[in-house]
Amino acid sequence: MSGDDAGARVAQAMQEQLGAALHRVAREPSDTVRLVIDRAAVRPATLALRDEFDARFLITVGSDRRELGGGFGVEHIFSLDGDHLYVMLDCAVPENDARIDSITPLLPGASWAERELRDAIGVVPEGHPDPRRLMLADDWPDGVFPLRRDVPYDLQPPPATGLRPPFADAPGGATVLAMGPFFPVLEEPAYFRLFVEGETIVGCDYRGFYNHRGIEKLGDSRLTYNEVPYLAERICGICGFIHSTCYCQAVEKAIGLEVPRRARFIRTLMLELERVHSHLLWLGIAGHILGFDTVLMQTWRIREPVMWLAEEISGNRKTYGMNTVGGLRRDLRAELVPKILEVLAVVERESLAVRDAIVGDTTLHARTRGVGVLTREWARSICVVGPTARGSGLAIDARVDHPYAAYDEVVPRIAVQGDGDTWARLLVRVEELLESIRLVREAARAMPTGPILATLPEQIPDGRTGVTLVEAPRGEAVHYVMTGGDNRPYRWRVRAPTYPNLQAVPAMIERQTIADVPIVLGSIDPCFSCTERLESVDVRSGARRVWTRRELERVTRSVAGKGGAR
Amino acid sequence: MSAGSIVAVASVNLAVALLLSPLLEGVMRKLKAALHSRKGPPVIQPYLDLAKLLGKEDLRSAPGRLYALTPALTLGAVAALALLVPMGGPPPLAGAGDIIVLLYVATASAVLLVLTALAGRGAYGAVGSSREIMVLLSVEPVLAVALVVGAVKAKTLALDGILAWQVGHGPTISMAVAGVAFFLALQAQVGKLPFDVAEADQEIMGGPLIEQGGPRLALFRWALWTKQLVLALLLVELFAPWPRSGVLAIDLALALVKALVVLVLVAVVDTVNPRLKVEQTMGYFMRVAFSSLAALAFAVIGM
Numbered sequence: 106m107s108g109d110d111a112g113a114r115v116a117q118a119m120q121e122q123l124g125a126a127l128h129r130v131a132r133e134p135s136d137t138v139r140l141v142i143d144r145a146a147v148r149p150a151t152l153a154l155r156d157e158f159d160a161r162f163l164i165t166v167g168s169d170r171r172e173l174g175g176g177f178g179v180e181h182i183f184s185l186d187g188d189h190l191y192v193m194l195d196c197a198v199p200e201n202d203a204r205i206d207s208i209t210p211l212l213p214g215a216s217w218a219e220r221e222l223r224d225a226i227g228v229v230p231e232g233h234p235d236p237r238r239l240m241l242a243d244d245w246p247d248g249v250f251p252l253r254r255d256v257p258y259d260l261q262p263p264p265a266t267g268l269r270p271p272f273a274d275a276p277g278g279a280t281v282l283a284m285g286p287f288f289p290v291l292e293e294p295a296y297f298r299l300f301v302e303g304e305t306i307v308g309c310d311y312r313g314f315y316n317h318r319g320i321e322k323l324g325d326s327r328l329t330y331n332e333v334p335y336l337a338e339r340i341c342g343i344c345g346f347i348h349s350t351c352y353c354q355a356v357e358k359a360i361g362l363e364v365p366r367r368a369r370f371i372r373t374l375m376l377e378l379e380r381v382h383s384h385l386l387w388l389g390i391a392g393h394i395l396g397f398d399t400v401l402m403q404t405w406r407i408r409e410p411v412m413w414l415a416e417e418i419s420g421n422r423k424t425y426g427m428n429t430v431g432g433l434r435r436d437l438r439a440e441l442v443p444k445i446l447e448v449l450a451v452v453e454r455e456s457l458a459v460r461d462a463i464v465g466d467t468t469l470h471a472r473t474r475g476v477g478v479l480t481r482e483w484a485r486s487i488c489v490v491g492p493t494a495r496g497s498g499l500a501i502d503a504r505v506d507h508p509y510a511a512y513d514e515v516v517p518r519i520a521v522q523g524d525g526d527t528w529a530r531l532l533v534r535v536e537e538l539l540e541s542i543r544l545v546r547e548a549a550r551a552m553p554t555g556p557i558l559a560t561l562p563e564q565i566p567d568g569r570t571g572v573t574l575v576e577a578p579r580g581e582a583v584h585y586v587m588t589g590g591d592n593r594p595y596r597w598r599v600r601a602p603t604y605p606n607l608q609a610v611p612a613m614i615e616r617q618t619i620a621d622v623p624i625v626l627g628s629i630d631p632c633f634s635c636t637e638r639l640e641s642v643d644v645r646s647g648a649r650r651v652w653t654r655r656e657l658e659r660v661t662r663s664v665a666g667k668g669g670a671r
Numbered sequence: 672m673s674a675g676s677i678v679a680v681a682s683v684n685l686a687v688a689l690l691l692s693p694l695l696e697g698v699m700r701k702l703k704a705a706l707h708s709r710k711g712p713p714v715i716q717p718y719l720d721l722a723k724l725l726g727k728e729d730l731r732s733a734p735g736r737l738y739a740l741t742p743a744l745t746l747g748a749v750a751a752l753a754l755l756v757p758m759g760g761p762p763p764l765a766g767a768g769d770i771i772v773l774l775y776v777a778t779a780s781a782v783l784l785v786l787t788a789l790a791g792r793g794a795y796g797a798v799g800s801s802r803e804i805m806v807l808l809s810v811e812p813v814l815a816v817a818l819v820v821g822a823v824k825a826k827t828l829a830l831d832g833i834l835a836w837q838v839g840h841g842p843t844i845s846m847a848v849a850g851v852a853f854f855l856a857l858q859a860q861v862g863k864l865p866f867d868v869a870e871a872d873q874e875i876m877g878g879p880l881i882e883q884g885g886p887r888l889a890l891f892r893w894a895l896w897t898k899q900l901v902l903a904l905l906l907v908e909l910f911a912p913w914p915r916s917g918v919l920a921i922d923l924a925l926a927l928v929k930a931l932v933v934l935v936l937v938a939v940v941d942t943v944n945p946r947l948k949v950e951q952t953m954g955y956f957m958r959v960a961f962s963s964l965a966a967l968a969f970a971v972i973g974m
Contacts, residue, residue: 282795398942621948
């Protein structure tokens with residue numbers, strides 16, 4: 106890996122740029138460069154990373170380090186994708202002057218991260234263009250910062266009144282069309298106030314985070330290292346295994362724990378299986394949004410055997426509960442491997458049929474081509490991830506840029522499209538669906554034998570940090586763990602893929618029509634629940650009488666199990 | 672026709688239109704489910720839907736007697752349409768109006784729905800209403816041209832005259848082209864994909880219907896289903912009335928079978944298409960309208 110060279114180059118360049126403002130450079134773990142800098146130097150440092158190293162902003166971690174004797178900590182985390190390197194700008198902020206220069210004017214993609222920093226830790230990003238709250242509830246009192254360590258996890262402050270965050274005003278001549286807070290096709294609460302002239306969108310305002318559940322707080326204050334994976338898995342109802350893997354990897358990386366090769370292969374297999382079902386699910390929902398329910402019904406029928414496969418492997422359709430720090434709790438039974446290959450052969454054949462039907466559909470072209478265009482430049486500055494980035498010509502993929510699990514041996518091919526429209530994102534995901542099927546197959550064939558769990562040290566050392574990415578179907582998830590002394594993380598930070606992608610939506614729907622908004626929004630596959638870190642369930646049941654589990658299984662499987670359109 | 676036979680034929684038309692339309696809707700749903708690889712609801716589900724909705728509380732989002740009555744008026748307008756359309760026999764109210772009256776009556780139900788939605792003053796209803804009107808404006812010329820082709824051929828604006836001419840002369844190129852145009856317009860008239868822009872559940876949550884519930888929703892739905900059947904019957908009776916036995920029961924059964932075929936086609940088109948946008952819909956019917964002028968040209972030169 107060229108990581109070492111790039112790391113040294115970054116340290117060298119920063120030394121030249123910042124001089125005495127660069128206090129210290131640390132390389133722990135080896136793929137991460139921690140630059141401890143003076144907070145006044147945060148803008149020049151960001152600028153240098155952006156312009157000289159083409160660094161991609163990931164997330165900001167705000168932490169309360171007062172009990173460690175350091176006021177508040179603000180860490181801006183960047184990825185140097187081509188160099189397989191993470192760079193952290195670590196700034197100390199004194200308690201009595203909790204301010205830092207905002208980097209949002211330099212990097213629009215940092216906007217939410219800095220608003221969240223202000224909400225949760227109480228460090229004010231000076232010069233941030235949007236002074237409104239992001240994640241705090243409308244009736245949460247001012248001056249109570251939930252992620253400060255002296256705020257108990259179960260604090261219930263008396264509701265404040267009159268703190269409604271101001272909504273942006275509609276430009277002159279435009280009317281407001283409310284899409285949300287409960288809009289059926291989005292399935293989760295999110296409030297887009299569309300400013301429309303006739304059917305044309307001239308602007309929009311977003312208010313979300315209606316369901317923030319404080320999952321990070323629980324991880325820092327209530328759970329132990331090996332309990333967090335189960336909570337992490339419940340961040341998202343679709344990509345749960347991705348979050349639990351990402352958390353486990355962050356801890357493993359922080360303490361330098363080597364995960365057995367078999368465990369890494371099984372993780373890869375499960376991750377790819379999760380991608381397969383998620384891509385099919387998304388394709389169905391995209392069809393549904395366009396009124397094309399045939400696509401929904403067929404893709405979900407094709408997807409169903411993948412869920413049964415997951416159930417046979419892990420005991421659950423979703424939320425497998427297999428990950429633990431150091432490896433896995435549950436092995437992959439040998440007799441399941443041929444079955445996996447068999448099921449995937451059917452899924453692949455049917456997926457190809459769906460692809461062929463979709464690719465030639467002219468009405469679908471009419472609805473998606475040139476709709477919701479995200480230019481390459483804007484995609485880069487908002488720092489979007491996953492298919493949203495790859496649809497705009499950015500060839501980034503955490504599986505290749507920061508290989509984890511067994512992706513160093515089972516190498517994915519990155520699907521890239523250049524047009525940046527909804528159609529491009531659709532093509533990327535269809536291509537990735539087929540690629541994921543190939544990867545599951547490869548991982549299954551190359552599956553090594555051996556142990557699946559590394560022994561944890563008696564005492565997990567404190568004060569270590571680990572940042573990892575895991576490529577979820579809709580984009581990469583970021584987990585950051587700083588180890589603590591009481592058998593739990595001192596700080597656990599999660600950034601779900603929708604977090605950056607959603608910030609690109611206002612630009613994507615500008616000058617489009619009302620009819621385009623649902624599919625443009627759908628094209629980034631928004632998961633508001635992950636963004637807000639709460640549990641979501643992807644099961645919709647219309648059953649009105651009480652069904653036993655067996656009955657339900659019989660009913661659902663007798664229909665879907667027939668395979669193929671009738 | 673004598674007064675007695677008018678009443679008899681009118682009763683048949685009304686009964687067929689109002690009582691059979693939910694059944695045909697049920698068949699269409701079942702077909703759609705089959706294409707989805709679903710089992711689908713029972714064929715009689717639309718009747719159950721109506722029974723359930725009619726039994727609910729009547730909630731209204733705007734005051735006024737007219738607003739209270741619009742669902743019933745809408746169903747009434749569709750029932751009036753049923754009396755102008757031939758179903759096996761001659762149209763019972765042929766004496767009361769020609770194809771121009773028919774066009775107006777066919778439009779009335781949509782206009783009533785839009786008025787109802789605008790009275791509710793909701794944003795989605797307003798967007799849906801404007802879309803409904805735009806679709807109506809682009810579809811109406813197609814319907815008009817298709818009907819005028821018949822009028823040119825039969826040299827009369829009266830529906831029973833056109834029907835008699837068709838039965839007597841057999842298939843012609845112009846009427847076939849006009850029939851195809853009419854079929855395309857039918858798809859939009861009854862709000863099926865790819866032209867269901869006015870309701871567009873995923874975009875504007877039912878558009879004009881968003882604020883309707885209970886008995887009001889039941890009547891609007893019933894009116895829509897009835898309109899669907901009546902227009903399908905008009906299509907098959909006007910553009911393909913052969914063979915004609917002269918016996919009302921046989922001709923009616925034949926017409927219903929043909930209408931069923933048309934509605935099956937409508938359902939298939941509905942299933943295999945995503946939704947167009949309103950401007951794309953309008954552009955499409957603009958092109959259809961121009962193509963249907965060809966039918967008119969054929970008719971004028973006697974083909």
